[in-house]
Amino acid sequence: MTASVDTQISEYYDKLLKRNAGEPEFHQAVSEVLDSLKIVLGKDPHYADYGLIERLCEPERQLIFRVPWTDDNGDIQVNRGFRVQFNSALGPYKGGLRFHPSVNLGIIKFLGFEQIFKNSLTGLPIGGGKGGSDFDPKGKSDREIMRFCQSFMTELYRHIGEYRDVPAGDIGVGGREIGYLFGQYRRLSNQHESGVLTGKGLTWGGSLVRTEATGYGLVYLTSEMMKAHNESFEGAKVIVSGSGNVAIYAAEKVQQLGGTVVAMSDSSGYVSTPNGVDLELLKDIKEVRRARISAYAAEAGNGAEYHKGGNIWEVKADVALPCATQNELDGESAKLLAANGTRYVAEGANMPSTPEAVHFFLQNDIHYAPGKAANAGGVATSALEMQQNASRDSWSFEYTDQRLHEIMSNIFKDIDKTAKDYDREGDYVAGANIAGFKKVADAMLAQGVI
Structure with a gap:
């Protein structure tokens, strides 16, 4: 240097x-x-x-637009919509839509920038983008959410397409929201262009494994990282922060591989689960009832205990999988993990560890996989959904899951080898950034100054 x-x-x-x-x-x-x-x-x-x-x-294109909609009282509400089309050197823009009151242009740009490298690491022909709105789906009726999604898509539809930009879900955007968005896109475009959104329902162009993909992919990559150090999930104690889609399916795969999930959380606090998580009950509470994690502790028994406003990172574990939101794991929490013997950290959320935490992991021999590598399973399976849509095909769960497993395994091998090639063995942050960058950079140089 x-x-x-x-x-x-x-x-x-x-x-x-x-x-x-x-x-x-x-x-x-x-x-x-x-x-x-x-x-x-x-x-x-x-x-x-x-x-x-x-x-x-510098993003290739930044879109900001007004989203007016009518609530159930007949009052007009106005939100702000965003789509940042960051880089298309490798393929059409690909990245989720986030509906959350914290959303602003800076957050969408950070997510879109991360998406460039994440998508590059998958090895699939997709560029980086991200979008969303400061709309909060919590507490809204289905009809309010439908009206908001229809208004949002009324502007967005003119900027997307299966060869241009393919959004998916993110925080606050699940199957219900994707359905309303796709319905409005179909109405406005007058065509059933199934490849324009991913995360769709299985009967109208969706892919098996898409729901599980980010959580499963996180665990597949973490398993490869553990294997490189002669360890596995068998018998491991694992913290999974969050209790949304990524966290639930990460917990499911951890327990399938022989680990025990000892804590999960939401914005109100965390639940310690020393004897593992009852996934059926958790899915019912979070996906069907849309209730708080405290309800899980009240009904689960089996040693589960709710800690209101507590710090989930104080729980003793071998592996930590932050799956909630950005900057949830700070430097002090990183020290707590180390003191409790945690040896592996892999990110299910986007940038959940602060720079201080990352620095601490790298300086203290905690094996750490950044989100742009570890949580790439969602976008990888979205790209597989695009392939199925393009060929008017539908793959089995087993085949799609196998493809996902192969992609995540290859991502780890790529970042591990790249780190070694640049004399940074074990530094998976450098490995992921450099490997993702070089594929995009080579394409940009080949295509000229555009």
């Missing part, structure tokens, strides 16, 4: 901060990648040519 590379990256990052003021999540995501790219530019300086880094960090 030369001083000139350090200076070059530092000067560019300073410009990015000024150009994108008030977007801390985006700054954090870019900073992590740029730190890894210092290693690349020191060894392969041609990646600094043609303004490549600057172009990579």
Whole structure:
């Protein structure tokens, strides 16, 4: 690494901060990648040519639009919609839609930027994008959600398509929301273009395993990481933060592989489950009743205990899988995990560990897999859904799950080998950033300055 590379990256990052003021999540995501790219530019300086880094960090297109809708009282509500089409060098933009009151342009840019590298790591021909709204589905009736989704898609539909941009679900956007969005798209476009959204219902173009994909994929990659260090999930105690889709199916796969999920959470607190999780009950509470995690503790028995507002990372475990939201695991929590003997951390959410936590993991021999690698199973299976839609085909659960397992295994092998190639053995952050970057960068250089 030369001083000139350090200076070059530092000067560019300073410009990015000024150009994108008030977007801390985006700054954090870019900073992590740029730190890894210092290693690349020191060894392969041609990646600094043609303004490549600057172009990579600037979205190709940013869309912000008004979303007016009528609530059940007949009052008009107005939300803001976003779609950031970040990079299409490898294929059509691909990334989820998030409906949550915290959503703003900076968060969508951070998610879209991460998506570029995540999608690249899958090895599938998809570019990076992300979208959403500050709309909060919680407490809304089905009809209110339908009216909001129809209004949101009335603007979005003109910017998406199976060869242009293919959204999916994310926080606050599940099967119900995808159904309403697709219905409105079909009405406006006058065609059943099933490849324009993924996460659809199985009877109208959806794919088996899509529901389970992010959680299953997280565990498949973590299992590969453990295997590289001669360990497995058999007999392991595992913390899974969150209790949404990713967390539920991560917990399911952990227990299928012989591990015990000893804690899960939601925004109100966490449940310690020393004897494992009753997945049937958890799915009923979270997916059917849409109730709080405290209801699980009240009904489960078997040693389950609810801790209101507690810190889930204080539970003793071998493996931690943060699956809730960004920056949920800070430096102090990382120290708690280490003190309790945690040896593996893999991210099911997008950027759930703060920079301080990541630094602590890397400096203290805790094997850590970042979200852009570990939670790529969702988008990988979305791309498999696109393949099925394009061929008017439908694959079995077993075949699709096998494809997912192969993709996640290959991602780990890729980031592990890349880290070794750049003299950073065991640093899966550098491995993921560099491996994801090089595929996109090579495509961008080949296609010229556009």
